[in-house]
Amino acid sequence: MENGNQNHYCVCISDGPQGSNEKAALLNEARWNEGDVIRVKFLEGDESLQDRVRQTAERWTEPGMANVQFQWVDEGDAEIRIAFEQGAGSWSYLGTVCRNIADPDPTMNYGWLTPDSDDAELNRVVMHEFGHALGLIHEHQNPEGGIQWNEPAVIADLSGPPNNWDEEQIRVNVLSHYPPGDVIATPVDADSIMMYPIPESWTLDGFSADLNEDVSSQDRDFIHQEYPGND
Secondary structure (H helix, E strand, O other): OOOOOOOOOOEEEEEOOOOEOOOEEEEEEHOOOOOOEEEEEEEOOOOHHHHHHHHHEEEEEEHOOOOOOEEEEOOOOOOOOEEEOOOOOOEEHHHHHHOOOOOOOOOOOOOOOOOOOOHHHHHHHHHHHHHHHOEOOOHHOOOOOOOEEEHHHHHHHHHOOOOOOOOOOEEEEEEHOOOOOHHEEOOOOOOOOOOOOOOHHHHOOOOOOOOOOOOHHHHHHHHHHOOOOOO
């Protein structure tokens, strides 16, 4: 990856509606129960795009993955409510935090997906955001990791387009780690769908990560371990 990173980065939100945008590891307080039925509703969007998002998200509940069920509803109450507000970034509340968000506010947004988005991009973004919806944090903020950040380079890149984040957003979404007691964590997985693409110029220890387009084997093992019973 070249210097001057131009990737869109998602935001995960671990607080309620008054909280700030926060930082494979699972946030303990955002965990669903095994076997939970999680209702999901689209607030807007092209029907063909909705269908593609739905089909992709269901991959998290396939045999060998998470023992939860997504129940797609057209009206009424829903824990996950999906918007497609362009220019507002792609983001999701973490796990059960969505229960604290008043209807009809969205709990997940796809700010750059359109009916013309190719399959690889849609898979990458949807699997990442639904990973957050199951309680997974950003992999680079895993406390088991020890990335030595080149902070000025990270701040310089992410403060410009297309993200235009301020320093606080950059710190809570990239540079900060979760306290070890707050998460269930395994060693950092550079191939995780929850990992940001990280150019080598952002680190002082040579660490880098690609733009991962799908769940890794460790993602699969971890989500099945934390939501067992879907064999």
